Amino acid sequence: MKLAIDGLYKAFESRVRLGIMSALAVNDTLDFNALKEFLGVTDGNLASHIKALEKEQFIGVNKSFVGKKPNTQYHITAEGKTAFNRHLKALEQLIESQK
Amino acid sequence: MKTKQDYIGDIAEIRSMMERTSKFLSLSGWAGVMAGIYAIAAVYLAYTVLGFNPGGITYGTAPANPAPALPQLLTLAIGTLLLAVGTAVFLSHRKSSKRGENLWNSTSRRMVTTMIIPLVTGGVSILILLSYGLVGLAAPLSLIFYGLALYSAGNFTYSAVKWLGGIEITLGLIGLGFISYGLICWTIGFGLLHIVYGIYIYYRFEK
Known part of the structure; x- marks a missing residue:
């Protein structure tokens, strides 16, 4: 179950995950x-x-x-970008509807 | 059940993270003010002590207008540059510590690498031109290359830096067209503009 009832993604409930997605949304890789x-x-x-x-x-x-150091680069996937945008839109709508 | 405050908090977190990870915001306004003061002091020294004020692209051979001592001039220029960069690094380090960030992070790295190409190209070009005796081109060209570097760097820090870059380029081109105004343009570009920019950043983002 990826979606909660209100259109928010369960995966983005934590602030840390939200932060990771925001950072990767505006950077090619980190x-x-x-x-x-x-x-x-x-x-x-x-x-x-x-x-x-x-x-x-x-x-x-x-x-x-x-060199000899392992380097791990993370990037956002197309799927991740869509989900993140939907999550953002849902957040905005929730704020609007509660005005 | 999350409340409206939580959602607003989420959005605020997203915005702040997007900004912090894509832009270098620890650039200190005071660094700009100090760089401007150093530049004006350096021009004053070059003009009064070393008699540097090229009226044309090269110096004439007339004894009334002798060429200034190039080594002293270069020492002064490089000394001023190091002082300005050193101050900027020191003050920005203080600002980033206050924000709980490393000065040398992925955003500052990106900004510095963007600036290095135009700056090194410009610096080497100017040294070559000086070796040909084309002293009058040094001031306007340094403005132009510095402006280009700032313009690109503006993508990775306060967008006001883009504006600053554009104005520096314009001043450089004016100085190139009217060589006898080259030093005045340089003083405005590296001196006055840095001070104005620094005060703007300070009041807008640091107070």
Whole structure:
């Protein structure tokens, strides 16, 4: 069940996941450390939220090496973008309707 | 059940995250003011102590208008540049610490790499022209290349930087057309405009 009754996506209920989606919506790619810094969360916390979004196929991962260091880049998928936009619209409508 | 306040909070979080991850907003306004003051001081020194005020593209051979000592002039220019950049880094570091961010993050990296290409191209071009004795081109060309760098950097920081870049380019072109006004244009561009810009950023975003 991806959608709640009010048109909001369950996957975006947490502020951290919302933050990840917002950051990836305006950046081609971001790596793990950049996300961690922007969101101000711990490694484990961020990893679990990323895993959840990955499972929904809202974000994609590219793993590569910079020298000997592993480098993981995240990006938003087409599906993720659609879901994020719908979620935003639903949020706006909910605020409008409660005026 | 979430309330309206929660939804508004969600939207605010989305907006702030989009802005923070795509734009470098720790650029300090005071850095602009200081850079402007350094620039005006440097022009004053170059003009009075070193007698630098090119009336044409090259200096004539007439003894009434001797060429200024190039090494001293370059030392002054590079010293001013380092002082301005150093101040900007220091003040922006302070501002980003206050915001709880790293100064060297993905947005600042993007802004700096965007600026480096036009700045290095301009710097090397000017050095080559100086070696040909084309002293009068240095001031207007530095304005033009700096303006180009700012214009691109404006995509990754306050959009006012774009405007600043556009005005610098215009001043550079005026200086190029009227070489004898080159130094005045430079003083306005690097001195006055930086101060005005810095005060604008300070009042708009930092107060």
